[in-house]
Amino acid sequence: MNKKINVGIVGASGYTGLELVKILINHPQFNLAYLSNTDGGVLLSELHPSLSGVYECKVLKADIDEMAAECELVFLAVPHQTAMAYVKPLIAKGVKVVDLSADYRLPQDIYEEFYCKHTDAQNLSHVVYGLPELYRNDLKTAKLVANPGCFPTCAILGLLPFMDKRVKNTPIIIDAKTGVSGAGKKLSDVTHFVNVNDNLFAYNPLMHRHAPEIAQKLHVDFDEVAFVPHLVPITRGMISSIYIQVSSDFDAFEVLEEFYKDEIHVRVSKNPVDMKNVAGTNFCDIYVKQKGNTLFISSAIDNLMRGASSQAVVNANIMMGLDEGLGIPNIAYVP
Secondary structure, X not given: OOOOEEEEEEOOXXXXXXXXXXXXXXXXXXXXXXXXXXXXXXXXXXXXXXXXXXXXXXXXXXXXXXXXXXXXXXXXXXXXXHHHHHHHHHHHOOOEEEEOOOOOOOOHHHHHHHOOOXXXXXXXXXXXXOOHHHHHHHHOOOOEEEOOOHHHHHHHHHHHHHOOOEOOOOOEEEEEEEOHHHHOOOOOOOOOHHHHOOOOEEXXXXXXXXXXHHHHHHXXXXXXXXXXEEEOOOOOOEEEEEEEEEOOOOOHHHHHHHHOOOOOOEEEOOOOOOOHHHOOOOOEEEEEEEEOOEEEEEEEEOOOOOOOHHHHHHHHHHHOOOOOOOOOOOOOOOO
16 A cells, blocks of 8 residues: 555644544545644544544644654645745755645635735745636646636536637626635634524625635626625525626537536536535536626535535645545535
8 A cells, every 4th residue: 555645734623624624534645643723732532622532632733844844745735825924945856845824725816805815925926816617637746736716616617618608798797695714713703603594695795805816716797797696694605606608509508517527526407506416526517608708607516525625635635646536535414
């Protein structure tokens, strides 16, 4: 049997960190050799009681030298701006990195407009965007991967098969809804139970910082993307209702099916998709319907999995020369 590949996680405390742990402790070729957060000095079961009696280890205070000595690859499950402080020295030490933050998803000028000042422009020149359906060959030789945002993953996968049939310069309308876990573990006024429960609302419409990520990867102008996210009172899941104008009549389902016929983590549906059937998996389920020149596309993912942690492990698989589906959960949390 091949020797296992040592990997580490920075950011063990959050929801995406937990999902990474759950995948990696059962992965046949990755060995979780290093687990850390900002403070350290705690057992994993203290952070995540759900893992008590299942898997236990010490969570250390994040240290660049220690993780570089232990790991061939590190997952950064940390907020934007924080990730840059780790990427630069880890890459310099020869450690491969999958960054789940937004720090390397965008060109410097666009990133700084929507986030903050970038302190590692050098690594922006060779980062690979971690959407396998678009950049699989580049991922095979990547040292640094920018894991896509959850909203962009859901929207881009729905739109890709139809971009060459879209009427140029017409709006791409994306009405997206996500579970509260997408906001992270830290409590805020927006995610407070009393505010979210029995409620539904849009936030940061048209100017959400995932909109330029969608536009850039689809090679369209930012003004062409009308992206409106909504927060719904569920824990996990994401669904995008997408509307575009197309120039001709064609069999949209046939186009969708042909485009994704070889993709193991995209499922084409003959019926409108829902969040429950992808919960806990890396699948993206997509449905399409045409009425005249209007095309309706519906795509669904688990925001913590395909939108973050399981996609990160798929990217790591490809980077390390493994089968991309290795160790990736594919049975949904149903009912």
